[in-house]
Amino acid sequence: MNEFTFADVHPIDSSPDSAKFIDFNQGYNVSNVDQTYLPIAIEPVREPADIGWIGSISKVADFRKILEAFTGTTKDPTANWPIYNNPIVVPATGERMYPDAGIRVPSTFELLNFYINPSTFPDGKTNEIIPATPPKLVQDLMDQWTACIAKEPVDCPDSAIYKEENTVFTNSYKIYIGNCNNIPPYLMPDATGLPSRVAFLRFLYGWVRST
Numbered sequence: 001m002n003e004f005t006f007a008d009v010h011p012i013d014s015s016p017d018s019a020k021f022i023d024f025n026q027g028y029n030v031s032n033v034d035q036t037y038l039p040i041a042i043e044p045v046r047e048p049a050d051i052g053w054i055g056s057i058s059k060v061a062d063f064r065k066i067l068e069a070f071t072g073t074t075k076d077p078t079a080n081w082p083i084y085n086n087p088i089v090v091p092a093t094g095e096r097m098y099p100d101a102g103i104r105v106p107s108t109f110e111l112l113n114f115y116i117n118p119s120t121f122p123d124g125k126t127n128e129i130i131p132a133t134p135p136k137l138v139q140d141l142m143d144q145w146t147a148c149i150a151k152e153p154v155d156c157p158d159s160a161i162y163k164e165e166n167t168v169f170t171n172s173y174k175i176y177i178g179n180c181n182n183i184p185p186y187l188m189p190d191a192t193g194l195p196s197r198v199a200f201l202r203f204l205y206g207w208v209r210s211t
Helices: 060-071 108-116 136-148 159-179 197-205
Strands: 002-005 008-011 019-023 027-031 088-090
Touching (some): 108 136
């Protein structure tokens, strides 16, 4: 998702109505919070062209090939990274629900959301994301976290950062458990006193923005 800011507006003081127009200093960024599906690029149309463009100017066909190579769908839909399901709706003909759609690649946030609480199509049976269990790259992501917060981490140069983040999120979770009611089952602690690894990492890996 590409976002564009048309102008700068800043509060003058702490009052809610103190916002003041500053200038037409436009800006833009890409937010990797949902999915990757189509190439898109954005840039300000003004003179002078003082900053460049951001995004992708690939052709749709080329962009889809890149997504297929990354996810592994050219060989096996369960190979590397999950995709949004596009199930066959007419078994006799093999016609898919969206025959010309290509693949949609969920962000880390969306796929971890799915794995802690799987969602289905209206039939209640067909998963919205496949495969139904985390494939290789997702499992690697979780294994990396486990290795880097270990008492004696191996092959993890940034283990100190991982451990610091783990402490912050663990303490935050304990506060949540101790003070909140109606906690959903998928966020309840297991024998370790923490939620499942998928649920825990959803909050840590779940939001990325590049500006």
